[in-house]
Amino acid sequence: MLFSEILGHEHVKNHLIQSANKGRIPHAQLFVGPEGTGTLPIAIAYARHLICGNSGENKVACDLKFNGLSHPDLHFVYPTVTTDDIKKKPKSLDFISDWRSFLKENPYGSLFDWYQVLGVKNKQGEIRVEDASEIVRSLSLKSHEGGYKVMIIWMAEKMNIAASNKLLKLLEEPTDKTVFILISENEEDLIQTIRSRCQVLHFNALPEEIIAKTLFEKQSIPENKALKIAHQSQGNYNKALQLLNEDGEEFPFEEWFVTWLRAAYSAKKNASAISDLLHWSDNIASIGRESQKKFLAYCIDLFRQALLLNYQSEQLVFFEPKVNGFTLEKFAPFVTGDNIQEIFSSLSDASYQIERNGNAKIILTDLSIKLTRLIHKH
Numbered sequence: 001m002l003f004s005e006i007l008g009h010e011h012v013k014n015h016l017i018q019s020a021n022k023g024r025i026p027h028a029q030l031f032v033g034p035e036g037t038g039t040l041p042i043a044i045a046y047a048r049h050l051i052c053g054n055s056g057e058n059k060v061a062c063d064l065k066f067n068g069l070s071h072p073d074l075h076f077v078y079p080t081v082t083t084d085d086i087k088k089k090p091k092s093l094d095f096i097s098d099w100r101s102f103l104k105e106n107p108y109g110s111l112f113d114w115y116q117v118l119g120v121k122n123k124q125g126e127i128r129v130e131d132a133s134e135i136v137r138s139l140s141l142k143s144h145e146g147g148y149k150v151m152i153i154w155m156a157e158k159m160n161i162a163a164s165n166k167l168l169k170l171l172e173e174p175t176d177k178t179v180f181i182l183i184s185e186n187e188e189d190l191i192q193t194i195r196s197r198c199q200v201l202h203f204n205a206l207p208e209e210i211i212a213k214t215l216f217e218k219q220s221i222p223e224n225k226a227l228k229i230a231h232q233s234q235g236n237y238n239k240a241l242q243l244l245n246e247d248g249e250e251f252p253f254e255e256w257f258v259t260w261l262r263a264a265y266s267a268k269k270n271a272s273a274i275s276d277l278l279h280w281s282d283n284i285a286s287i288g289r290e291s292q293k294k295f296l297a298y299c300i301d302l303f304r305q306a307l308l309l310n311y312q313s314e315q316l317v318f319f320e321p322k323v324n325g326f327t328l329e330k331f332a333p334f335v336t337g338d339n340i341q342e343i344f345s346s347l348s349d350a351s352y353q354i355e356r357n358g359n360a361k362i363i364l365t366d367l368s369i370k371l372t373r374l375i376h377k378h
Helices: 010-021 039-052 056-067 092-105 111-118 129-139 161-172 208-218 223-233 237-244 253-267 273-285 289-310 328-334 340-355 360-374
Strands: 028-032 074-077 149-154 178-184 199-202
Touching: 010 039, 028 039, 039 056, 039 074, 039 149, 039 178, 074 092, 074 129, 092 111, 092 129, 111 289, 129 149, 129 161, 208 223, 208 237, 223 237, 253 273, 253 289, 253 360, 273 289, 273 360, 289 328, 289 340, 289 360, 340 360
Parallel strands: 028 178, 028 199, 074 149, 149 178
Antiparallel strands: none
8 A cells, every 4th residue: 555545634644754754753653533534554555655665676575565465574463353263362363364355455444344354243353462462472573674663553442451551561662663553443442551652643534525536536436426425424435435335234224223213202102112122122132242333323323413404504414314204304303402412322321331241132122211211302
């Protein structure tokens, strides 16, 4: 990946190039940005600039290795799970072939996309102490090119406490010409001692015009369709590609949301609707935890869209319902300043409890009962 191939973020790219050329290279950096904004591609392009930029006659060979994401001075760590082949103590190196294929296919891919590659089912990805041990081992070796070694830790907030603690000393006193690039979507989920050792760079969502132009030029789709998809993507290029291919969700999230909403609305006057809510909770509890969390994030987005419409901010609304009989205009009046904070809080709490391996059926049933009360509070 080259800086020239990455969408947007010109000021960030210029900052990284100029600071590197002047020799002002922090040993630990934290790239923070939402999904689909290109934090990982920029980290790889930056690593390439550091490692291959001063490799002289070996630059062609260095570039070739980077094209295959197989340069010996470029290291990756990312969340993993146990699988049929790796039954215990999984680490990033066990999945390096899958990782390279994943990156080449879509460098803007999300954590959920990576979990689909791994086949997480009801497991949750994590960066473990085995990864931290591998980091210490690999960075203790001499640089292949005689220059920089770069360690990219993707989704660093998935590091468990044991892994974080093992890395602290290395982050504080790194070996010579070693650069750490931590990438996170949720900076607050990183432990403070890790964050305090990093120089932080924040990335904004991609502008709609950049996404639209890229879709128009590289995907050869009509300009009006490109603009529409860019608006719906909310600055997330990965989401734009999913919308383009009409493959945004493995599960019928919108259908589930509408079924849930209608049952919760009916439950106040119709006791039989409670059984519909219980059946709904059973259904969602049967999918994997990562999918449950993704669905709850989808629900938060939809409630936010309804609130924007209710408050007459139509220009920020992108959602276009596909379920028969459901419109955002009819739904919006039920989402107001009187209930939105509690709705967001309830959905966020449910997602947190599921991530902590709570009983999904109980959590979702409790959430459904809360929603029954909240959508009538307007």
